[in-house]
Amino acid sequence: MENYYWNTAENTGSKKLFVLIIYDIVSNKRRAKFARAMNGYGFRVQKSAFEALIEENLFIKLQKEIPLLIDPEEDSVRIYRMTGYGKSNCLALMIK
DSSP: OEEEEEEOOOSSSSOEEEEEEEEEOSOHHHHHHHHHHHHTTSEEEETTEEEEEEEHHHHHHHHHHHHHHSOTTTOEEEEEEEOSEEEEEEOOOOOO
């Protein structure tokens, strides 16, 4: 089991957001392009999930970029924005 902690209330003068991006994209080509774009914001934690700790201006850019990368009739993207201080538990199971 892994524990993740985030503190976006640091006294650095910039407001950071912990963001979880999950997606279900039908087309292989669109999915690969989307994943490459998300690598610029954070890191992949599962095949269709990315985590990022980004500043507010990057979050705004991300929200504008995503609709250009998907087909809203076929694809689904969810962005969870978390601010403040928190903890997340990750239970990794290996099934053989």
